[in-house]
Amino acid sequence: xxxxxxxxxxxSFMKIMHRxxxxxxxxxxxxxxxxxxxxxCKPKYDEIMPKTAPVTEAVFASGSIDPKDAYMxxxxxxxxxxKSFVTENDLVKDGQxxxxxxxxxxxxxxxxxxxxxxYASISANNNSPQxxxxxxxxxxxxxxxxxxxxxxxxxxxxxxxxxxxxxDLDNSRLNYESSLNNxxxxxxxxxxxxxxVKQDLANSRAQLQNVQAGNxxxxxxxxxxxxxxxxxxxxxxxxxxxxxxxxxxxxxxxxINLDVDEGSISKVQLGQQVLVELNTEKxxxxxxxxxxxYPHFKESSQSYKVEAKFEQEMPGVIAGTQLQANIITAKKxxxxxxxxxYVMPGNKVQVMKGKDIQTVAITTGIVSDExxxxxxxxxxxxxxVKEKTAGASGSTPSIPK
Numbered sequence: 201x202x203x204x205x206x207x208x209x210x211x212s213f214m215k216i217m218h219r220x221x222x223x224x225x226x227x228x229x230x231x232x233x234x235x236x237x238x239x240x241c242k243p244k245y246d247e248i249m250p251k252t253a254p255v256t257e258a259v260f261a262s263g264s265i266d267p268k269d270a271y272m273x274x275x276x277x278x279x280x281x282x283k284s285f286v287t288e289n290d291l292v293k294d295g296q297x298x299x300x301x302x303x304x305x306x307x308x309x310x311x312x313x314x315x316x317x318x319y320a321s322i323s324a325n326n327n328s329p330q331x332x333x334x335x336x337x338x339x340x341x342x343x344x345x346x347x348x349x350x351x352x353x354x355x356x357x358x359x360x361x362x363x364x365x366x367x368d369l370d371n372s373r374l375n376y377e378s379s380l381n382n383x384x385x386x387x388x389x390x391x392x393x394x395x396x397v398k399q400d401l402a403n404s405r406a407q408l409q410n411v412q413a414g415n416x417x418x419x420x421x422x423x424x425x426x427x428x429x430x431x432x433x434x435x436x437x438x439x440x441x442x443x444x445x446x447x448x449x450x451x452x453x454x455x456i457n458l459d460v461d462e463g464s465i466s467k468v469q470l471g472q473q474v475l476v477e478l479n480t481e482k483x484x485x486x487x488x489x490x491x492x493x494y495p496h497f498k499e500s501s502q503s504y505k506v507e508a509k510f511e512q513e514m515p516g517v518i519a520g521t522q523l524q525a526n527i528i529t530a531k532k533x534x535x536x537x538x539x540x541x542y543v544m545p546g547n548k549v550q551v552m553k554g555k556d557i558q559t560v561a562i563t564t565g566i567v568s569d570e571x572x573x574x575x576x577x578x579x580x581x582x583x584x585v586k587e588k589t590a591g592a593s594g595s596t597p598s599i600p601k
Contacts, residue, residue, distance in 0.1 A: 245585040247552065250538050252580060255573055257530040257566040258475075259467055261506065263458035265478075265521045267429050267449025275439045277301055277417045284435040291451055292422040299433070299445055303418035310415055313408040320404040323397040330397065334390045341383035348376040420445060427451035429519045447519075454517060456488055456510070458525055459503035467529040468493060474508045479522040487511040490527065530566045535573040542586050543572050552583040 279301035286298050322328055355372040358364040426448040433445045456476060460468055474488040492507035506527070542549055543564070551560045562577030578584065 244588055245550075245552075245557070246588055247583055247585050248539060248542060249583060250536050250574060250578060250580045252534055253537055254531070254533050255535040255537055255566050255568055255571055256528060257467075257568055258526040258528050259460060259464040261458040261460045261525050261527060263456055263523055263525060265454055265517055265519055265523065266457050267427065267447075267451075267519050268453040268455045270429070270447060270449035270519075271423065272444045273298065273420055273422075273446040273448060275301065275417075275420065275443050275445055276441055277303075277306075277414070278440050279303065279305075279418060279438075281433055281435050281437050281439060281445075284431075286428050286431070286446075288428055288431055290428045292426055292428060292448070294422060294424045296422045297419055298422055298428075299420040301418040301420070301439060303415055306411065306415050306418060309411045310408070313404070313411045317401075317404040317408050320397065320401040324394075324401040328397065330393060331390065334386065334393055338383065338386040338390060341379065341386045345376070345379040345383045348372070348379040352376040422448060425451070449519070454510075454514065454519060455491070456508040456523065456525070458506040458508060458527070459498070459501050460506050460527070461503055462497065465493075465504040465506075468506055468527055469529075473528040475526045475528065476508075476510075477524050478517075479524070480518075486514070488525075532566055532573065535566060536575075536578075536580060537571045537573055538578075538584055540567070540570050540572050542584050549578065550585050550587075551578060552585050557585060 281299050282302045283300040284298075285296075285300075286292060292298065323330055325331075352372045352375070355364055355369045359366070359369045427450070428446055428448055430447040431445070432447075433439055433443065439445060456474070458474075468490060470490050470493065472490045474490060476486045476488050477484065478486070488508040488510045490506060491509045494505040494507070497504060508525070508527075538549065543562070544550070544559075546561070547564055548559050548561050551558050560577050563575040565573035565575045567573070
């Protein structure tokens with residue numbers, strides 16, 4: 201190719217490129233702008249219209265099935281269970297012996313107390329060696345006092361006749377006063393000793409009664425007519441003071457015990473419907489009613505205890521079965537509802553008014569997990585919006601039925 205031919209081709213290429221840039225570049229830019237708008241100019245808000253539908257408010261609670269009037273048979277003594285007289289499901293009578301603990305050490309204490317009582321009884325008798333010894337001392341002191349009294353009278357007479365000295369008379373008087381003091385001291389000692397042995401007798405008798413009463417704590421008996429639902433300690437097990445040995449309760453009735461958190465207890469009332477699902481029967485619901493609300497707060501579970509009763513007979517249900525429940529606290533057939541996610545803090549919503557968005561305060565009623573009842577502030581004709589969040593699907597919960 202000649203130099204002239206190459207120059208001609210270069211000029212032709214430049215003309216073609218000029219026409220391409222003038223004719224096609226604006227179109228390409230417009231297409232790129234449209235693609236940009238399609239991805240970045242989408243609406244920034246989710247929209248929904250309030251719906252009128254039934255709504256239900258419920259309080260969730262977990263719990264268990266327990267026998268009515270249930271109680272724990274608790275040991276107040278230490279020892280091994282040497283004999284168990286019952287098994288689960290046994291019916292027992294009031295005062296019936298259920299478990300017997302080893303009480304050999306306690307029996308030793310009873311024997312010691314009996315020996316102390318016998319010794320105290322002997323000591324408190326008027327013919328006891330201790331009192332007889334003091335009585336002999338009193339008799340000797342009385343004789344000595346009489347003898348010294350006569351001697352003093354004789355010395356006083358002799359002194360009048362100048363037959364004895366003043367020193368002899370003083371010595372005789374001192375002997376009399378000493379024997380008199382000894383007699384009074386012996387008599388006082390008798391009173392003190394007699395009172396002490398009587399007190400010892402009373403203490404020994406009380407001590408025996410105390411250890412005998414403690415001996416009965418090694419026999420665990422039923423309180424009222426009951427059914428044995430659970431046994432926690434078996435024959436041969438070591439039981440300590442405060443250990444739970446068995447659970448007993450009403451043989452003919454079971455109840456549902458629920459734990460309700462302190463933020464929801466104010467909504468619970470007697471007679472409210474309870475929908476119960478047993479952990480042993482998933483996807484099956486039983487109906488019950490609130491029968492009792494306990495007024496005290498349980499620190500152990502940080503909740504309030506609520507009792508409910510089944511609406512139907514529940515044969516075969518085992519005490520201790522765990523469950524989940526919903527306490528129906530409110531219902532309304534025709535409620536104006538919006539999804540919970542559209543309500544902002546302070547019970548406010550965003551309402552689309554033409555092209556403007558206004559923040560409106562609303563008054564709420566029943567609040568469920570997904571829906572909020574609106575009592576005032578908006579109508580069913582208002583369009584409620586909320587700003588889209590990254591990654592949100594924009595789906596709306598299904599209307600409650």
